[in-house]
Structures are given as structure tokens and as C-alpha cells.
Amino acid sequence: MDISYIINELGEERENYFNAIAPPIIQTSNFKFNTVADFRAALADEYQGNLYSRGFNPTIDILRKKLAALDGAEDALVFSSGIAAITVPVLALLQSGDEVICVENPYSWTIKLFQDFLPKFGVKTTFVDGTDLTAFEKAITPKTKLIYLESPNTFSFEVQNLDALSKLAKEHGILTMIDNSYCSPLYQQPIAHGIDLVAQSATKYLSGHSDVVAGVVTGKKTLLKAIFEKEYLNIGAALAPQHAWLLLRGLRTLPIRLTQISNTADKVIAYLNGHPKVAEVLHPFSNNNKDLALAKKQMKRCGGLFSITLKDPNLQKIEAFCNGLKHMLMAVSWGGYESLVIPACAGISTTDFDPKNNRHMLIRLYIGLEDADYLIADLEQALATI
Ligand SMILES: *Cc1c(COP(=O)(O)O)cnc(C)c1O
Numbered sequence: 001m002d003i004s005y006i007i008n009e010l011g012e013e014r015e016n017y018f019n020a021i022a023p024p025i026i027q028t029s030n031f032k033f034n035t036v037a038d039f040r041a042a043l044a045d046e047y048q049g050n051l052y053s054r055g056f057n058p059t060i061d062i063l064r065k066k067l068a069a070l071d072g073a074e075d076a077l078v079f080s081s082g083i084a085a086i087t088v089p090v091l092a093l094l095q096s097g098d099e100v101i102c103v104e105n106p107y108s109w110t111i112k113l114f115q116d117f118l119p120k121f122g123v124k125t126t127f128v129d130g131t132d133l134t135a136f137e138k139a140i141t142p143k144t145k146l147i148y149l150e151s152p153n154t155f156s157f158e159v160q161n162l163d164a165l166s167k168l169a170k171e172h173g174i175l176t177m178i179d180n181s182y183c184s185p186l187y188q189q190p191i192a193h194g195i196d197l198v199a200q201s202a203t204k205y206l207s208g209h210s211d212v213v214a215g216v217v218t219g220k221k222t223l224l225k226a227i228f229e230k231e232y233l234n235i236g237a238a239l240a241p242q243h244a245w246l247l248l249r250g251l252r253t254l255p256i257r258l259t260q261i262s263n264t265a266d267k268v269i270a271y272l273n274g275h276p277k278v279a280e281v282l283h284p285f286s287n288n289n290k291d292l293a294l295a296k297k298q299m300k301r302c303g304g305l306f307s308i309t310l311k312d313p314n315l316q317k318i319e320a321f322c323n324g325l326k327h328m329l330m331a332v333s334w335g336g337y338e339s340l341v342i343p344a345c346a347g348i349s350t351t352d353f354d355p356k357n358n359r360h361m362l363i364r365l366y367i368g369l370e371d372a373d374y375l376i377a378d379l380e381q382a383l384a385t386i
Contacts, residue, residue: 001069003186007251011065025245026058046233047225055233059241063248067206070185071198073218077228078244082201083109084237085215086179087117089197090146092231093175096122099143103130103160105359106150107179107201108347114148130160131291133168140172149195150179151188152284152295154305154334155344155364159284159295166194181205181335186258187300196223204335205303207250208257212243257337260369261304267372268365268379272308277383279311282362304367305334310386313361315353317386318343322363324382327374334366339375341365 001010017024031050033039042051050056056064060078068076079085090113094100102114104127114125124143128135136147147169151160162178169176177197178190184205190198200206202214217224232238239247272278280288283306284295310317322330328339330346344362345353354360367375 003070003255006066006069007254010069011062023059023062023245023248025241027241028057029053047228053241054236054238055228057241057244059244059248060239063239063244063251066248066251067185067202067216068218071180071218072185072189072191073198074221075224076216076218077224077232078202078239078247079215079217080237080239080243081213082181082199082203082215083107083113084235085199085201085217086110086177087113088231088235088237089177089199089217089227090118090148091235092227093146093177094118094121094123095145097143098123098145099141100125100146100148101136101139101144102127102148103150103153104128105153105156105158106148107154107181110148110150110179131158133161133164136165136168140168140174144172144174147174147176148178149176150182151298152182154182155307155362156359157182157282157284157286157289157306159289159291159298161291161294162190162193162195162298166196170194182303182305183299184254184258184303186255187303188298191218193298196220201335202247203333205254205258206335207247208254208336209246209250210333210336210338212246212250214239214243214247257369258301258303261367262301264370264372264375265302265304265306265367268367268375269306271376272379275383277311277386279309279313282307282309304339305364307362307364309358309361309363314355315345315350318345318361318363320386321382322346324385325378326381327370327378328365337369339366339368339370 030052046055063078064076102125126139128139149160166176176195178195180190180198181201181204197217197219199217202216269281272281283302285302322341322343325341328341331340342364344360
């Protein structure tokens with residue numbers, strides 16, 4: 001399907017709402033029925049239509065159609081956060097006694113899900129180096145039900161081989177799920193590589209304006225229906241229609257935002273690569289990535305998220321550099337219009353900080369929609385202070 005068609009037309013039945021160009025926010029909790037027979041049918045199969053907005057809603061449906069099509073998937077479920085779009089399907093797929101293989105160093109709340117939350121229900125997770133195929137093979141047991149990927153991850157940007165891992169999983173009857181937030185559907189299509197479920201934090205590129213928290217998971221209809229009928233409805237992390245509307249508005253400009261962000265990031269990365277105080281720029285298309293060829297095969301581009309290390313790394317210098325930035329804002333999240341910085345050390349107590357641990361030294365930058373020269377000037381003056 002053409003991306004322009006998906007973004008501008010798919011799912012928009014304008015004749016149903018006065019031919020308005022922008023879709024309405026159907027701000028309702030419930031929907032009425034004319035006969036007991038209709039009501040009974042809706043209660044018996046809520047996946048088919050509108051009953052109650054903890055399940056589906058017409059504004060939500062427009063968004064689901066577009067997000068499914070962008071991923072090349074049969075269907076999509078949307079959630080009130082990205083982490084709900086990860087947690088709810090994972091809970092639905094697993095039972096006590098099952099095992100998960102998860103890539104090392106995924107998103108922070110994904111680690112907590114597998115490390116702290118699931119053990120309460122008797123589910124064990126093995127974390128493996130995602131760049132090492134044999135590590136996955138070795139970790140598989142008869143109890144393994146799910147291989148969970150995040151390619152690339154969003155701090156150190158290692159990539160996993162999606163074709164090889166989906167093939168390996170299929171051979172063992174194991175489901176695969178990926179967090180595709182970094183690439184968005186525009187830069188990576190995991191379903192075409194055989195991955196079963198694709199989750200994204202829609203808070204990031206899909207919404208793009210740092211004003212809504214949302215998530216999406218896409219995949220086969222049978223799988224999503226099973227998730228919807230139990231854990232989705234029971235956990236109740238549905239997206240509000242107003243937030244779905246904000247996401248629809250954000251989606252209109254997704255391709256142009258991503259192109260602009262990626263072009264600017266390329267210029268900023270070229271500047272940082274040549275800077276005497278910068279040791280390394282980490283991102284999937286970096287020449288230092290040992291899996292560069294794989295990254296280029298799976299991904300179209302990299303977008304605006306990457307990390308740097310300083311040549312003479314110590315806590316004082318890292319803090320001085322970050323404190324010195326005047327336009328790049330110090331904040332969590334990414335994917336909006338505003339450029340951001342987050343040093344790994346901000347998430348580590350000063351007593352736990354280990355100067356020998358390379359991950360503790362990372363400074364993650366996100367490039368937004370500002371001009372490249374404006375951002376480079378900000379980086380230049382902050383680097384000059386250290
Ligand atoms: C932000 C993020 C999430 C979580 O999404 P929320 O919308 O904040 O719940 C998951 N994965 C990645 C890679 C993220 O960056």
C-alpha cells in the first residue's frame with residue numbers, strides 16, 4: 001500500500017461525518033444497540049465492533065487501520081502507552097512455567113518486565129547478546145515460548161538478525177516479538193522479516209510532538225484477537241479517543257519529519273565524528289558497528305537517535321557538557337520536534353557509577369526538527385566548555 005494513501009485516506013470514512021477532512025474525536029464511553037439480538041452479538045464478539053471504549057471506538061479504529069497498514073500487518077491494537085503495548089501482549093502469550101529469551105539491554109521498563117514482574121508469575125527470562133545467533137540457539141529450551149527483540153536498541157544501537165532469528169524461532173515453534181520504536185515502520189518492516197508481533201512506543205516518532213503517550217502492537221489478526229479478548233480488555237490500558245486523534249494528526253507528517261530528522265542527524269553526526277573531544281558516535285550505520293552490513297540490509301535509515309562518548313570520559317566532563325547545552329533539552333523520551341540529551345549517568349547513582357563501564361559513559365542525543373547549524377553551534381559551545 002502506498003504510504004501517502006495510508007496516511008491521508010485509509011480508514012477515513014468522511015461521508016460518515018459530514019465530509020469533514022479531519023476525523024471526529026468520538027468522545028464516548030459506550031455505544032447503544034437497537035435490539036437484544038444485536039446487543040448479544042456485540043457482547044459475544046467485542047473484536048467485531050463498538051461496544052465500550054475500553055475495547056474499540058471509531059476514532060481508535062482509524063488509527064488501528066493506518067498503523068497496521070504501515071507495518072504491513074493484518075491488524076493493530078493501540079494502547080495508552082508504549083510499555084503497555086509490550087506488557088499486555090507478553091502477558092497474553094505466556095503462562096507460569098514458560099521461558100523467554102530477551103535481547104540484552106532493551107528499553108528500561110522492558111528489562112523490569114522480564115526481570116522483576118514476570119518472575120512473580122513463574123516466567124523465567126534469559127538475556128542474551130543479541131548480536132550472537134548462537135547465544136539464542138543455546139538459550140532455547142522446550143519451555144521457551146517467546147523470543148523478544150529490540151533492534152536496534154535505543155542506547156547502544158546493536159542490531160539483531162531478524163531473518164535468522166525468526167527462522168530459528170519458527171523451527172522451534174517459538175513466537176517472536178520486536179520493539180521497533182527506533183526505526184518506525186518507515187525504516188524497518190519486521191513483519192516482512194518473519195517477526196510475529198511488532199510493538200512501538202507511539203509516543204516517539206508516530207506522534208512526533210511530545211504531547212501524547214501511546215503504544216501500538218501489530219501482527220496477525222488471530223493473535224491480536226486472542227490478546228484483545230483477554231489481557232487487553234482485562235488490563236484496560238486502552239488509548240483515549242482524544243489521544244488517538246493527536247496521533248492521527250502526528251501521522252500526517254511522519255514521512256517528512258523522519259526525512260528532515262535523518263538528514264539533520266547525518267550532518268550532526270559528521271560534525272561530531274570530526275570533533276577532537278568526541279571519541280565515538282554510536283549508531284547502527286556507524287562504521288564501527290560490527291554488524292553494519294546487516295543494519296544496512298534490514299534498515300532504510302537511522303533517524304535522529306544516537307549516542308556519543310567523550311575522548312577523556314569522566315563524570316565531571318559528561319555533566320559539564322550536558323549542563324552546557326543551551327538548546328538541546330535535558331529530558332527523557334525522544335521522537336518529537338525538539339532535540340534532547342540524556343547521559344546514561346543520570347540514571348545511575350553516583351556511588352554505582354563505574355568509570356570503567358563503557359555503557360555508563362554514553363551520552364544519548366536525539367535530533368529534532370531544528371536546523372543542523374543551530375544544533376551544531378550548541379554542541380560546539382558545550383564541547384568548548386570541557
Ligand atoms: C519510550 C520507549 C518505550 C516505552 O514507551 P512509552 O510510550 O514511554 O510507554 C519502549 N521502547 C522504547 C525503545 C522506547 O524508547
